[in-house]
Amino acid sequence: MSSLRFLPNPTHFPHLNPIPKHPPNPNPNPKPKHPFTQIHSALQYNRKPQLTGPTPRVVVITSGKGGVGKTTTTANIGLSLARLNFSVVAIDADVGLRNLDLLLGLENRVNYTVVEVLNGDCRLDQALVRDKRWSNFELLCISKPRSKLPLGFGGKALVWLVDALKARQEGCPDFILIDCPAGIDAGFITAITPANEAVLVTTPDITALRDADRVTGLLECDGIRDIKMIVNRVRTDLIRGEDMMSVLDVQEMLGLALLGVIPEDSEVIRSTNRGFPLVLNKPPTLAGLAFEQAAWRLVEQDSMKAVMVEEEPKKKGFFSFFGG
């Protein structure tokens, strides 16, 4: 997919040149890579992605329509970033229906939330839940499912939080990801308040697209100009049959740069059950790879230059019949 920096002119992209056959490797990889891959993959990214823009990058992940995959995206991109050695704080701003903690498998460790912090029942650092797998990933929930968020201060509370995170001792986090609730209600308004950039998650269907366009409009009105989209639950088989809009159709309707294209993948629901984000799966799955690549582009403020449009039948060997 898009690593898929698909380029007519390879000279603009140094990593496409034949030189990096043996690129300087900043983090030496102990396991030798398959020589075949070295030759065949056009891209040699044997490096940590280059962080661009001032930190913390406050990114709100929003969609308008519900259930299109905001929380899935937050969890997976968040953990991908953490694995790339960036410090990440994921804020579950889905006040009414929070579930980021479930996706991350941290549901038993959330004792305090922002509501308690505001009330003075605990300090902010006590409300941050550190992931044991990647210690540079922290989760912060806005409120307990049954308590109400006091909105008297508007979105200011989240701005304070971001400022407090900036000023904390162990240093400012590189990324603050905000999982926005569906709709354009009070929760949405609160969630977008501190953000500088936005990731718009949508699915390639007309209902999600209309909401996505609306939300993009609202974000732009609020001064958030850096908006990229992730098209989720793409099925290349349906696109080929013209039963589903292609990613390029979606782009034509919204006019937004593409951060990633996530295929429909049954592993998503399995990873939800496990509380173990997809990107940690081994072997990697299609959706996991797509999320990782999206995270990479987010770091570099890059966008996709080419998209996968349809599946070509792969020639099968004679013995594949037996091998399954």
Place this chain on the structure above:
Amino acid sequence: MGVWSLQFNPPIFLIPHQVSTNALDFRPQLACNKTYQIWNGKSKYRSFLIRASANTSGEEDKSVKDEVTLTKLAKDGMVIIQHKVSRLQETIVSLPPVVFLVKRSPLSHLALGFCIAAAMLIVGVRAYVARKLRQKRTGSVADLVRRGQLNSDRRGISTPGMYDDPFNNPQVKISRNNTSVEMCGKVYKLEPVTLTREEQNIHQKRRSRAYQWKRPTIFLKEGDPIPSDVDPDTVRWIPANHPFATTISDITEDLAQNNVFQKHGVPFRIQAEHEALQKKLEALQSDQKLNNLAIDPGTARNFERPFKSNPKLEDQQQMEHNSKNGQTASQPESQSQQNSHESSSNSTYEEKQTL
């Protein structure tokens, strides 16, 4: 016929130099009759006689005669006839091996049986391996069990994977001309993104015309007056029965902000509660000193309790207590005075009663 010819075709069963080439040359309408005729001639092979009996021999003779007359009519008849005859002879010569094969059918049955058994074995092993793989696959409902969201036994937890480069990965191979990519074993066609900066700006302009919005900066409860310094456009009205948001806060904005920025020490609320408790305890202790009482929590509590004003009820309870010899769970307050070694459960019960 069909079944047999199927069996004869694979080269393994054929003894070199015969049948198949000729058989291909037979004219369709003749092919059947001729072979049957041949089988008829070979009368010693009874099994074939039975099969052939469907066609009467007279008919076959006739058809052969027809053939002969037809060829006679042709100018170059002789050559053709000679050719036909030679072919016929060839066929006859070539047949015995076939029959020989059929004769040895018990052996071939054995081979066939062996093949079927082998195929079944392969299918079985495959199904078993597939099931094994499926069991190994993670993320099933079993994981919900593991996380305590469902009740059942605990099951295995798999290890996380590490692959550091999502673009340069054995799972991702981009074709040399950048027109296709192979991901996770599937090949996808690639198409370039054509969106330009201008198009993006056009969309942005369209949206800014379509959606005009000011992000609300203040949330008010329905019915609240709008503060004088606030633009009415930026007020968001929160209904009193909003499912998860409220404008009511028991804390001021400054205090809340301080709480967020607090880095060390005990949080405000905890501290306030702690201090209040401390004060209460001190007051209590000074009170007790004033009354020259030993600092014993049990007696202190008793001292605090107001006595019940109904002496009649007390007497009644006293009598009841005496008769039951102190075994009742509910004990009247007067008893606690008698018995200085009060158990804690009794005192909590009293608290409940008086509260």
